Amino acid sequence: MFGLFGKKKAAPVRVMAVLNARLQPLDRGEIEDAFDTAMSEQGFGIRTVGGGTLLEANGEVSQCDIEIEIDDFSDKAVDTVKGVLGAMLAPRGSHLLLPSQNNQRIAFGTHEGLALYLNGTDLPDEVYRACDSNHVYAECQRLLEGVGHVASHWQGPTETALYMYGRNFEEMRQRVGSFLQAYPLCARCRIEQIA
Template identity: 45%
Template sequence: MFKNLFGKKTPQKEFITITLNAKLQPMHRADLDDALSIVLDKQNIGDICGGGSLLEDNGEIQECNIEIEAIDSSEQAIEHILSFLKNTLSPKGSRLRIGDKVIPFGEHEGLGLYLNGTDLPDEVYQNCDINEAWAEIEKLLGDEGSIHSYYQGNTETALYIYGNQFEVMYQLIKPYLDSYPLCQQCRVVKIAG
């Protein structure tokens, strides 16, 4: 009678590390963590147990990690995780590590828009609003991409845009970049892809 009760094995836990080639502030990574937690719970895969960011020398985020303590690390469980990321944020150059196995993944390309924060005329900074630029860029991108995070540095403010194709996203926002005073002297950099 008690043999079956005490003879049950607890599921073997395994750690999965997702490294996103994405420049996400901790609060934006936390939003992704929360959404992924719902998938992990629903599919009985495990729980998020940590995460972090790798910083560049200037303090800008280079990439970020999400760590999962998994009770199910089957191929099907990994597919659920990768499918979720594909539908939310899956920059090219990302990888999933489970034990010694590394699975590269990524569908999205990234565009870093670096706005000059020091060299424009004072009236530009006084009369222009980064929030207006953010909203207009989101509108122009439509379904092609979205701003996922930002960085406020000493000389620049960066908006991190991820979407289907870098060149398409750039062409959609270029007329605005050329016309809005706050975007003068900006830099556009491919950050994933």
């Protein structure tokens, strides 16, 4: 009679994927949705249960995190989370935080990041009237095909930033370089390596 109930199943374990990625909440949500779809299709018993975005004092995104619940916690499950996120978007400097394991941090991620900051105040008025930051976004996306992509953006008080992630910062910079020199809205822009 006592054997009817068997062994009690362990409660799911939560881990935090801290992505060194400057993603707006909607862009982070797309990764969460894609991650959930992949986990569900494979029947892994792993799912997202929350997420957040860390902002700088000026309102620019600094990093984001995705809270993940794992039914059967193991090294294999952790490797699965790292592998799937790494295939989607995991810039260098990302890590998994394991609260149930004394807040152990496991580094992962290989993507490099490039932030392009368009000057929003110091160009001639006719440039702002004639040019469009959406064109810069679309053209960078086209030029990065096969090596990276524009993952998110930020509109600040004096600058608009486009955040690009791919396999190599220098390769991405070279791919967009000629366009940035030629398009008037990109005059006085700045580029920063962010991963």
